[in-house]
Every structure is written in C-alpha cells, then in structure tokens.
Amino acid sequence: MDFRFVTRALSTRAATQLGAAVHGRTGTDVDVHIAGSAVPLDDTARDAVLELLTQLATVKAVAIGTVNELLTTSQAAEVLGVSDTYVRKLADAGDLPIEMRGTHRRFRLEDLLRQRDRFR
Template sequence: MTARPPRTAAALPPDQAARLHAALTESADITVFVNGTAHRLPDDTRDAVVDLLARLSDGDTAQVSSVAELLTTSQAAELAGISNSYLRKLTDAGTLAVEYRGSHRRIRRADVEHWLSTQMGRRQ
C-alpha cells in the first residue's frame, strides 16, 4: 500500500489566475481531458476539481491530499464474501493490512479488492 504525500501547487501568476477565474465564472461546462480523451466526472468529483481550480484562480496556493476508503471488518467481510472471523484471521496473519482506530480494525477497500483479485487468479 503506497501512500502518496500531499502535493502543493504554487499560486498562479495573476494573469493566469484572472483568465482561469473568468473561464470558471462564464460557464458551468467543465470537461476533463486525459491523453486527448474527454472524461465525465461524477458530480462530487467534478465539484472537488472545480473547487481546486477556483482556489487557484483566486491566487491561492493549493494542496491536494487523498484519503483511503476504510471499511469496518463487517463491511470488508461482506465485500469479500467471507465470514467476519475469517477476515480477522487474514488480518491477524498479515495477509490483509489493517489499521486500528482505538480497538477497532479498519481495512482499506483497495486492499480487500486486491486480495479478491489474487484469489480469483488462483482459482483460474
């Protein structure tokens, strides 16, 4: 599991910030292009991207960080289609990484999905 450090973008030069601010206020049409392909983002994701752009257009320095989706043992077991006790054995053995919040185990969704994909690969 690789944690990415937060990334900081310096404030835009005033002329670029002004052009970005004007573009954001003139239209609600936000299109994201990656490698020449347009992508439609879910509303909450689009709003986060627009918020970042708005902060830069205001001349602010912006910092981006991410938060992994953490599941309870019950949620992780349900996602994996296994019992809670088997999931706890997997975490105790170190097969699935676990984080503790007090005495409560939390498991990253991505780790459960990765474990599932390795299990499916073994069955084929």
C-alpha cells in the same frame, strides 16, 4: 493530513483567466480532457475539480492530499479552521460527534464537513 501535492499560486494573469473560465460556466458544462481523451465526471468529481480550479484562481498556494476517515483533534481543527480548544469544547458539549480511542478523541471526516458547512 498527507499533502502529496502542493503548488505555488498562479500568476495574477493566469489566475484571472482561470477565474473567468470557471465563473463563466453554467450547469454541468465542465469538460476534462486527458491526453486527448474526454473523461466524464460524476457530480462529486466535477465539484472537486471546479473547487480546485476556483482555489487556484485565488492566487494562493494549493495543497492536495489524502485525509483519513478518523481525524485527531488537531486535524479536526484544521478542517474546521478553528482552534484545538474550540474543537474539544464542541465535542464535550455534544455538538460534534466523537469516537474515543482509549483516552483520545477521534472525529469522523463526514461529521466535520457537516459542521464546517454550518459555520459558513
């Protein structure tokens, strides 16, 4: 994965303030302003912004980057938060769809996200 932006954790004070603002919101009441201009967000973008703010409020470092549509076994394991061996086991059991590229397994990001939701 290509992490283009990594930020350190916020201070505890800033994280507490951000957490209160994010968790105190209701429905779709999220406003994004860039250089004084309001920018409307669709549901997907709004969810992504809220997730970013939620993660920043946890007092942990956050990385933002691009993810290819087809991932290696190691990348799939990172997305799922499991070992490479477990990913191969899921794939071999037919519980996780794969695409073969020669002798290499490749995993679709959408399949991994669906599987990750099942883990939670």
